[in-house]
Amino acid sequence: MFGIFNDAQFPHVHVALRTIHEEDDFTEFCRLWQCFDNRKVHYTFIFDATNVGYIPVKYAYRMSNFISKLKEKKKRENNVFLEKSIIISDKWYVNSLLYLIFSLVKPVAPVYIVQSKQRASRLIDQLALNSQFYDDDSVTFFSN
Numbered sequence: 158m159f160g161i162f163n164d165a166q167f168p169h170v171h172v173a174l175r176t177i178h179e180e181d182d183f184t185e186f187c188r189l190w191q192c193f194d195n196r197k198v199h200y201t202f203i204f205d206a207t208n209v210g211y212i213p214v215k216y217a218y219r220m221s222n223f224i225s226k227l228k229e230k231k232k233r234e235n236n237v238f239l240e241k242s243i244i245i246s247d248k249w250y251v252n253s254l255l256y257l258i259f260s261l262v263k264p265v266a267p268v269y270i271v272q273s274k275q276r277a278s279r280l281i282d283q284l285a286l287n288s289q290f291y292d293d294d295s296v297t298f299f300s301n
Contacts, residue, residue: 160186168200176210183216187223199240206246217254221261228265239266247272
């Protein structure tokens with residue numbers, strides 16, 4: 158399985174990302190992602206990509222298509238409740254795929270990329286105080 162979703166701390170949904178072994182892994186990941194909008198409550202994804210193995214580039218294109226469809230759905234039906242995403246990634250290859258994705262399509266909600274769980278935790282605390290404030294220059298930000 159590519160993404161293991163843990164909603165025990167909802168509205169913070171922790172997602173452990175792994176390697177995509179087959180097409181169904183990505184399809185299931187997208188299906189589970191969309192299930193959170195069915196709750197009709199704003200939520201934040203915290204993706205942990207520190208254990209991701211090799212992912213073929215084609216999935217960056219598939220992810221950009223998925224994000225485009227979410228944005229269309231949000232515009233058309235106003236029922237996408239993702240508030241922001243924080244991605245923990247310490248791998249250049251994963252970061253390169255993320256840059257590719259967000260150069261093809263803007264995210265559906267703000268995206269923050271950090272290198273460690275500690276930085277992610279600090280960022281969550283800072284954003285809870287002010288959604289525009291974070292004092293760590295190691296954060297990469299993509300606006301929607």
